Amino acid sequence: MTKMMHCAAAILLLCSAVPIALAITDGLLPNGNFEAKPKASDLNGTQVMSRYAIPQWEISGFVEYIESGHKQGDMLLVVPEGAYAVRLGNEASIKQKLKVIKGLYYSITFSAARTCAQDERLNVSVTPDSGLLPIQTTYGSDGWDSYAWAFRAAFEEVHLVIHNPGVEEDPACGPLIDSVAIKTLYPPKLTGDNLLKNRDFEEGPYVLPNATWGVLIPPNIEDDHSPLPGWTVESLKAVKYIDSDHFSVPRGKRAVELVAGKESALAQVARTVPEKVYALAFSIGDAGNGCVGSMVVEAFAARGTAQIPYESKGTGGYKRGVLRFTAVAERTRVVFLSTFYHTKVDGSLCGPVLDDVSLLSVRSPVLRG
Template identity: 70%
Template sequence: MGGVTVTVVSLFLLLIATANSAAVVSFRDGMLPNGDFELGPKQSDMKGTEVLNKLAIPNWEVSGFVEYISSGHKQGDMILVVPAGKFAVRLGNEASIKQRLKVVKGMYYSLTFSAARTCAQDERLNISVSPDSGVIPVQTVYSSSGWDLYAWAFQAESDVAEVVIHNPGEEEDPACGPLIDGVAMRSLYPPRPTNKNILKNGGFEEGPLVLPGATTGVLIPPFIEDDHSPLPGWMVESLKAVKYVDTEHFSVPQGRRAIELVAGKESAIAQVARTIIGKTYVLSFAVGDANNACKGSMVVEAFAGKETLKVPYESRGTGGFKRASVRFVAVSTRTRVMFYSTFYAMRSDDFSSLCGPVIDDVKLLSVRKP
């Protein structure tokens, strides 16, 4: 009888735990279940815009001061805009949303989501899938709509990933946190060096999910390391983000994806490649514009070992590119390749949106000495 009692108690505890947490769903590339928050809480689970029940938003579990916001909602003199659909959530002080997904242990994944700053100036988000976590600053606004798409990556340590988006802020007004919408995810397949390119992911084809309706590109935040980067193989070694752009919405020199350096010298990407001391190498790449009204004189600076190359590009803002290369002799078994834009640029049709030169088709190959 004792064994039966233990079994009944265990089953009862399991039922309680299940009732008090959002269900685990199997992951598929694309929008997370109710990742656009169009399915909302019942009125009985809300007080104004505040969500009272932690399981009130279908497929999500919330904690702290979380608001369910409709597009056009007024906060003082400010009208809140939702990037897609009619609803989004706002995270107040120390508030979070989370969802549990069945994943493949050891696999890499990239999370994409929209975020917008509201009334606080120094807003940031803590994104985590245990044991990985990262802080994404959202105080710099890259588009005139106020909404930007961000990417963050992790490696699954178990077959269940608990995705948490948390606002660590401590504002006087708890309703001053960032807005979140359009949470999506995709599996990453980190490329390896080949006999045609010593660099990994030189064409930037492997990267975060770009939401179908998104026209702004995806920001890859600063200080992202290459082991868990949403841009496999590359590190974002800068104070500001770089932008991941696609052929569906932008002009891309080669393939379907490229990187736009949107914040001058504060927007840099780098990769460390294995090289042989004394051997001669050629770094080649394409520089262009994204056909997004980013006009004017641009300069991309490329670094390979001890060599530096400045590539000027006169942009009409309507697409186009040129190719460049630099030859160098390796002085180390590991050579750092890095790119940044010399100048800041703003879109000619939108003076509140940062833009810059596009780089693509980056290749590193050993060559015989001339």
């Protein structure tokens, strides 16, 4: 009986160790929504006093543990999800160790809400990669946005760090952070029926289950590895990654909303044969999110341009557009952007949806458009 009890204890100990030994899975990080609270003895009001007080996280600097509905003067602090979030003061950071697979690509998704700072930014890093994400533009109407940032794992164990490099006079003017998640990215390969990768945008960052606001993909200048494999954001502002659970999507489960006019351009470089004629076909529409108006999506490739109009009623729907062009080089950059800025009645930024993009020789029998 004693031997059996020892065996059972050993098996139980082994099972409890398994999560530590396995690579992290897609979804929220351990205590990624900060709902597991610090002990009362580790808090001085809202300030977290101990480095390891927040379960699963290590902190440095002025970090606060904020409950939904907390007030700072006349300002009500918004917690994106659940009952709790953390706030990062000047030079403060949160860190978590991740066990990953060396060489694979990963995308981090997290929600952030501005507070009282004027020029809020966040530095997201996983050694040796880092990116500085400006969050002073609020795209949604709820007071927060979700952001994606990607990295390639250089080691089997890495540290994810979210750091506020702010220098505000009030250290309590930093951003709120919530709902930190991860997703393994598998960059799609080229196929015989398309010269573009990830044509339907199906491979992309983790979308939080209750995120009715989508996920922002930052410009390429702020992210060495795109969270949207195959594509880069070649502009000053972000594009929004949306899913069919919360938005109208022309094809499949995912699409991209061009939310910042000519300041958010989506691009990909394809192999082409000079002097050969190609057709760039794509779907444009609206996300069914109340974004109403006369929309125009501009497409560019080689010396060719096209402007495809779409009259949005804000209830969903799409149409096909085609740009035919002659390649002038062995590499051709295709670019999409929205001609106009659009806002919903609540003032939040919105725009046309792009999906189902194909690039083929015009002689190909499988061309859709």
